[in-house]
Every structure is written in C-alpha cells, then in structure tokens.
Amino acid sequence: MAQTILVTGATGTVGSELVKALANRGLVVRAGVHSLIKGERLKQLNPEVQLVEIEYARPESLHVALTGTDRVFMITPFSEDQVAIGKRIIDAAKQAGVQQVVKLSAAGAEAEPGIQLGRWHREMEQYLEQSGLPYTLLRPGSFMQNFLTYNGEAIRTEGKLYLPLGEAKVNYIDARDIAATAAAILSSPVAEHQGKAYFLSGPAAVGGTDVAAALSQATGRSVSYVDVPEQAAAQAMAQAPAWLRDSLLELNHISKNGHAAGLSPVVEQLTGCPARSIEQFAKDYRQQFQAAPAT
Known part of the structure; x- marks a missing residue:
C-alpha cells in the first residue's frame, strides 16, 4: 500500500x-x-x-x-x-x-x-x-526562483538586477x-x-554579474547587475516589519561578506542528477523574465 x-x-x-x-x-x-x-x-x-x-x-x-x-x-x-x-x-x-x-x-x-x-x-x-x-x-x-519572485519586475521592465551583494559569490540552488x-x-x-x-547548493557559486549574464543569454536582451549599497537596501525596506527587514538585511550582509559561497554535492548524490546551473535556470524560466510586449 x-x-x-x-x-x-x-x-x-x-x-x-x-x-x-x-x-x-x-x-x-x-x-x-x-x-x-x-x-x-x-x-x-x-x-x-x-x-x-x-x-x-x-x-x-x-x-x-x-x-x-x-x-x-x-x-x-x-x-x-x-x-x-x-x-x-x-x-x-x-x-x-x-x-x-x-x-x-x-x-x-x-x-x-x-x-x-x-x-x-x-x-x-x-x-x-x-x-x-x-x-x-x-x-x-538561497533559491534561484527568488530572482523571479523578488527581482522579476525590475528585470522585465528595466533590464536591471538589483542586489546589495557587491562582488560576492552565492551558492544559489x-x-x-x-x-x-x-x-x-x-x-x-x-x-x-x-x-x-x-x-x-547549486553546482557553482555565482555573483550578480554572472546571474545577469545568464539572464541576458537566455532572454536575448540586455540585463545588467546593479550593486545596491546596503544603506539604500535598508531604506528600500523601511516600511517592512522590523523582524522581516532586519533578518533579510542580515542575510544579505553575510552573503556580501562571502559566507554563502560553499558548495555541496548532495543533490547529485541523492538524486543521481547534477544540480541545475544558473544558466539552466535562466533558460527554463526565460519567458517569465521577458519584457511584456508594448501595447
């Protein structure tokens, strides 16, 4: 049964x-x-x-x-x-x-x-x-899908990926x-x-520039990474509840300082398939990142 x-x-x-x-x-x-x-x-x-x-x-x-x-x-x-x-x-x-x-x-x-x-x-x-x-x-x-959930609108309308991460590499999955x-x-x-x-983790730690490049390749349009100063990120979340704002800013801070770059082979070990790359993610979700047609 x-x-x-x-x-x-x-x-x-x-x-x-x-x-x-x-x-x-x-x-x-x-x-x-x-x-x-x-x-x-x-x-x-x-x-x-x-x-x-x-x-x-x-x-x-x-x-x-x-x-x-x-x-x-x-x-x-x-x-x-x-x-x-x-x-x-x-x-x-x-x-x-x-x-x-x-x-x-x-x-x-x-x-x-x-x-x-x-x-x-x-x-x-x-x-x-x-x-x-x-x-x-x-x-x-961190989930790759967060680029769609939290950054999707700016990517579609402005061709910009805004993140307060500097040149840090992150092990997105x-x-x-x-x-x-x-x-x-x-x-x-x-x-x-x-x-x-x-x-x-995913198969590689990637930076904002890498993510933007993958999105550009997948969508056929220019997407650029914009490094947002931490103070500006805090101001952008000023209206959010304190517990939410502070926990997200803290997560971004440790990522910016290189503490989210470690890699793990567990996905492939347990599933028999390699973890998807940022390039594969961008390709699979390219339609959701495309700019809306002008009306």
Whole structure:
C-alpha cells in the first residue's frame, strides 16, 4: 500500500515542486494549503493529489491533515511566529504517529551564534530532534526562483538586477533540485536518512554579474547587475516589519561578506542528477523574465 505524504506549505516555491515530484513517483500526496481555491492548481499537476486545508491558528486542522499520514515534509511560513508554527506541526505529527518528518531548513542553521533566520530554523530543528520522531533536515542555500519572485519586475521592465551583494559569490540552488532531493528521501526507507542534516547548493557559486549574464543569454536582451549599497537596501525596506527587514538585511550582509559561497554535492548524490546551473535556470524560466510586449 502506497504511503501517504503530507507536504505543508504546498503552494509555495519548494512545496509545489515537491508535490509534483512526489505525485510522479506514484505516492499518495496530501497537499497542505492555506486556501483550497489556491490549491486547485496543484490538482492540475496531478488530479490524484489530495488537498487539505491547514490553518495554523486552528490546531484541529493539523489533526485532520495528519490523520492517516505516514510522512511529513515540513515547510513553515516566513513569518514572525514561524517557530511556534513549526513546534505546533511537530507536536501534531508526534500525536498522529507519523513515521518521519523531513524539515526544510536553511543553510547555516547550525552556525553559532548565526543570523536570526538561522536561529529560527535551528530552534525548530532542535525541537524536532528532541521530539523522538525520525527526522531529516534539508539546509538549502538561497533559491534561484527568488530572482523571479523578488527581482522579476525590475528585470522585465528595466533590464536591471538589483542586489546589495557587491562582488560576492552565492551558492544559489534551483527549488526543483531541493524538491527532487526531498522526494528521493521521502521515497527511501526512513532509516536511510534518519538523523541526517543535508546542506544543499547549486553546482557553482555565482555573483550578480554572472546571474545577469545568464539572464541576458537566455532572454536575448540586455540585463545588467546593479550593486545596491546596503544603506539604500535598508531604506528600500523601511516600511517592512522590523523582524522581516532586519533578518533579510542580515542575510544579505553575510552573503556580501562571502559566507554563502560553499558548495555541496548532495543533490547529485541523492538524486543521481547534477544540480541545475544558473544558466539552466535562466533558460527554463526565460519567458517569465521577458519584457511584456508594448501595447
């Protein structure tokens, strides 16, 4: 009998790719979504996908989602209360007798004292480690898809990639490779990856100029990298909540200082396929980076 796997945050960047990857393996996939209407696009990926509404403020919704679930891929929202939400998911998974929890964490979460983003993830990791549940941790670098989510409009309309990173190289990873790695773990015997923490990266650390060059090549139009001074980046986020602004600025600061350039072979080791390059990412998403036609 096929195992049932719950993916929380299933409509997000990694979650939606994982739902697709798991469904293609013939597993029973339960997609945890905040809104059933938003989740409908996951059914379009595979009509066999089960949609289940999860409202973290209502613990009973977690109980329903986890009933009959064998394994969980745990994605927590990037919010001020993410640690509390993570602990709530772990408690509910333990109560439901789940066989394995695979947590999406972040590169450098184990660092001491680390940055705020890492400390949030590490607190959740430790809670999971102490829960008695079989677990595996995935610690990826920054997602390549963030160039589309956060920089896409400026790339399309101005041909500019604005980043406060100087000449730093960063180990960006394609979210599809995170999903493929997670799918490999979730379809393997639990004991094979029990207690492991895997750092994930793309195949090379690249700078803003490299990313702009890849986008230029893929789209056939000029895209240039603009190094934004850190003070200007802070001013641009002045209206954002302090927890959000400060954690992102801190992440950019350590990246600018060369602490996000390390590489890992884990994607290829666990999936059998090399991690996608920035050039491949740009080619695959080139239509989303193209300028809108003039009207």
